[in-house]
Amino acid sequence: MSLEILLIIAFGGALLTYLLGKLSSRVRDSFAVVVSLALAAFVAYFYGKPVEKTFYLGFLGLDLILRLNMLSWLFAITIAVIGALSVIFSLSYIRGKEKTDFYFFMMLLVNAAMLGIVLAGDLVTFYIFWEMMSWGAFLLISYNKGPALAAGMKYIIMSILGSMCFLFGMLSLSVSFDTLNIARIAPEITSASSAYVLFILIVFGIAFGIKNAVLPFHTWLPDAHSEAPAPFSAVLSGILIKMGTYGFLLVFYVIVGFKLFLGLGSGLLSFHTILCFLGVVTIIIPTFIAILQDDAKRLLAWSTVGQAGYIILGISFGTSLALAGGIFHFFNHALFKALLFFAIGAVEFRTRTRDLNSLGGLAEKMPIVFTTTFVGIFALIGVPLTSGFVSKWLIYKTLILEGSPFLAFFALAGTWGTILYSYKLIHNVFLGQLPEKYKDIQKSPLSMQVPLIILSLFIVLFGILPGIPLKVINTINTSLGFESLNVSLWGITSETGTLNTINILFGLLVAGIIVWLLFRLGARSVSVPQEDSYAAGAHVPKEKYHYTVEFYNPLVRMIRPYLRDVIDEFYYEIAASLRRVSDRVRRIYHGDIGYYVTYIILFLAMFIFIQLKWKPW
Numbered sequence: 001m002s003l004e005i006l007l008i009i010a011f012g013g014a015l016l017t018y019l020l021g022k023l024s025s026r027v028r029d030s031f032a033v034v035v036s037l038a039l040a041a042f043v044a045y046f047y048g049k050p051v052e053k054t055f056y057l058g059f060l061g062l063d064l065i066l067r068l069n070m071l072s073w074l075f076a077i078t079i080a081v082i083g084a085l086s087v088i089f090s091l092s093y094i095r096g097k098e099k100t101d102f103y104f105f106m107m108l109l110v111n112a113a114m115l116g117i118v119l120a121g122d123l124v125t126f127y128i129f130w131e132m133m134s135w136g137a138f139l140l141i142s143y144n145k146g147p148a149l150a151a152g153m154k155y156i157i158m159s160i161l162g163s164m165c166f167l168f169g170m171l172s173l174s175v176s177f178d179t180l181n182i183a184r185i186a187p188e189i190t191s192a193s194s195a196y197v198l199f200i201l202i203v204f205g206i207a208f209g210i211k212n213a214v215l216p217f218h219t220w221l222p223d224a225h226s227e228a229p230a231p232f233s234a235v236l237s238g239i240l241i242k243m244g245t246y247g248f249l250l251v252f253y254v255i256v257g258f259k260l261f262l263g264l265g266s267g268l269l270s271f272h273t274i275l276c277f278l279g280v281v282t283i284i285i286p287t288f289i290a291i292l293q294d295d296a297k298r299l300l301a302w303s304t305v306g307q308a309g310y311i312i313l314g315i316s317f318g319t320s321l322a323l324a325g326g327i328f329h330f331f332n333h334a335l336f337k338a339l340l341f342f343a344i345g346a347v348e349f350r351t352r353t354r355d356l357n358s359l360g361g362l363a364e365k366m367p368i369v370f371t372t373t374f375v376g377i378f379a380l381i382g383v384p385l386t387s388g389f390v391s392k393w394l395i396y397k398t399l400i401l402e403g404s405p406f407l408a409f410f411a412l413a414g415t416w417g418t419i420l421y422s423y424k425l426i427h428n429v430f431l432g433q434l435p436e437k438y439k440d441i442q443k444s445p446l447s448m449q450v451p452l453i454i455l456s457l458f459i460v461l462f463g464i465l466p467g468i469p470l471k472v473i474n475t476i477n478t479s480l481g482f483e484s485l486n487v488s489l490w491g492i493t494s495e496t497g498t499l500n501t502i503n504i505l506f507g508l509l510v511a512g513i514i515v516w517l518l519f520r521l522g523a524r525s526v527s528v529p530q531e532d533s534y535a536a537g538a539h540v541p542k543e544k545y546h547y548t549v550e551f552y553n554p555l556v557r558m559i560r561p562y563l564r565d566v567i568d569e570f571y572y573e574i575a576a577s578l579r580r581v582s583d584r585v586r587r588i589y590h591g592d593i594g595y596y597v598t599y600i601i602l603f604l605a606m607f608i609f610i611q612l613k614w615k616p617w
Contacts, residue, residue, distance in 0.1 A: 017031055017035065017105055018101050042080075050068060053065065065125060075118040078242075079239050083107075089342050089447065091447040094231070103140070103229070113132040121181065127167065133240065134163065163207065177189070185255050197260060201256065205248070212241050214308060224301075225297060276312075282308060285306075286302045294357055304333075307333050307380070310392065314391075314394070323480070324474065331469055335379070335455050335459050339375070360434060365438065366443055366444055373430065385501065385505060390491070466492075466499075467490060
């Protein structure tokens, strides 16, 4: 097995899935699942097997290279697993809709392109796969038409701007060092000036910041996530935006190198410190905007922007512990955010709505979806025994020990905001009064339950045994030049203490048993009519038991004036100005040949006048 064969299977499988769909939808579905699972198995096979190989000679005078190391392997296995689960989830979700052959083709094509990105050993190969991923994502975001087309256009315009920055930086590196081989650029760039290194970091930072939805480049994400099909929203949030994270790691710590990156500037004006502040801004503002949302997918979309801030904060801070936390949070976010988008997709599949004010009481009707959503919410918040707790703990500990109380405060404040919107999501969907129209609703299909269960098990497994992914992450850290961490199966040991998840597990088990005994010894509950309910001392009428509808109204009234997305408004104002200028310019095109002749004569007259005026005598 070689990397070329892996990509041939990925891209060839996507095309063959499309062709098989013309013969039989059942064969197409089965083949799509087999291909995606095979890719996950093949990527797992490459664990611990570094590879670098030129797979094409002389492309525009440049060699195209594939390379696999532990960093690219971690991203590749995450892509393959989330991609496979999204295909399985799609089997029921997409059934009966239009252009299903095209849908599966694009899902597999985007996953293949993302694999190509993380396996690229040179910037040309990276750029080719980057563009394939971007345009494939545009087609999937626009799949549902209507508002989805506007969301797709917004995404692709931002992506094109990012691609232009990437291309500009790539051409600059080629002219400066006469190579685009990533391994060869790294030692050459150490001789470059600080100004040039800063230029490279900025242009690539814009390109990857747009894809990673870092403020102020986040504006495409809420629309795209909410309008895309739910299985692709899981890929979009869980993996595709993390291609920006991979790009940041590649530029910061592979191409530029951690010493040069961390040494650029000083004090509060150092480049990595500015990125850290950008990270906490990305945490705070979107997190509290998420509280204002009544569309479940839009709430999760704003949550994704906020969680991206933790990743940027971790990988930019520049210590072993912080980098481990940032990379681990990328991995965790892929798991729990894919799970939550799957869960909301399953709810939408049965109820035909994502409006949080129209749902409620679905826990009994959809117990698997409810339970797994709880696991995802706990990981999102960072509750112990979930993997999300470990990654956030690593980031918090770093900020506190390294004397950054400002960053620590806002990171923790982001967690409190996460609790607020997570409560709104879980309660408004699954708890409270079940609307009468959903009394006969069925459970979600098995093909939707399986991905939810698998992701939940991963979250709990890596929350109890975080050493499994942390050993991989520690290998990545050391390969990038950072000090090795003392990682065990149960956690991390450092000079300031030990994270031992097995102790937390036993402590929570004992506390749980005590609480259970207290409830058993107490008075038995008595069933009462649903209308015999009170909220804040006020009687709640039947059909209105769902008292969390507009639950945060007092808070919303206070913070809404300060949580306008002024950046999005700024972009729209630029677009409106460009449209006004274009409309004025367009007026010169009348379709009347007489006007065009007049324009030509005026131009020639002006040209002759200039020649006569400045002609040397």
